[in-house]
Amino acid sequence: MNKTKIDSTADFSAQxxxxxxxxxxxxxxxxxxxxxxxxxxxxxxxxxxxxxxFKECKVWQYHQSQLLTLCDACHEHIHxxxxxHKEFVNYCFFDNYRKDDSWxxxxxxxxxxxxVTEGKDSAFGKLLSVSLEIQDMEEE
Numbered sequence: 001m002n003k004t005k006i007d008s009t010a011d012f013s014a015q016x017x018x019x020x021x022x023x024x025x026x027x028x029x030x031x032x033x034x035x036x037x038x039x040x041x042x043x044x045x046x047x048x049x050x051x052x053x054f055k056e057c058k059v060w061q062y063h064q065s066q067l068l069t070l071c072d073a074c075h076e077h078i079h080x081x082x083x084x085h086k087e088f089v090n091y092c093f094f095d096n097y098r099k100d101d102s103w104x105x106x107x108x109x110x111x112x113x114x115x116v117t118e119g120k121d122s123a124f125g126k127l128l129s130v131s132l133e134i135q136d137m138e139e140e
């Protein structure tokens with residue numbers, strides 16, 4: 001049997017060209033019936049999105065529950081939300097709202113409301129309406 005040698009130093013983007021990722025991607029698409037899990041689209045380009053990354057894992061080593069089939073629009077939407085989340089976390093920790101990691105969802109919503117009220121960035125208001133949407137997608 002001819003096995004492809006996996007280079008442990010493979011650059012991250014190169015992993016997406018690896019045969020193991022191509023196989024995993026097809027498995028996920030088939031599992032999700034070639035349908036976007038967020039909006040149900042089928043007649044568009046589909047992405048397989050990692051819910052989170054772990055530095056010790058190759059992109060193809062994730063369990064099915066960590067991978068979502070998304071259309072272009074939903075994939076872009078999710079990445080916009082991820083970027084908002086990063087901004088939110090930076091705001092919270094660097095502006096001295098909280099110095100530990102014992103946050104819960106209600107506290108995060110309250111800080112997001114405060115940020116909007118203070119005029120920090122109205123985009124953070126989106127966190128209030130879409131956080132549950134992401135949570136629901138990840139639980140499916």
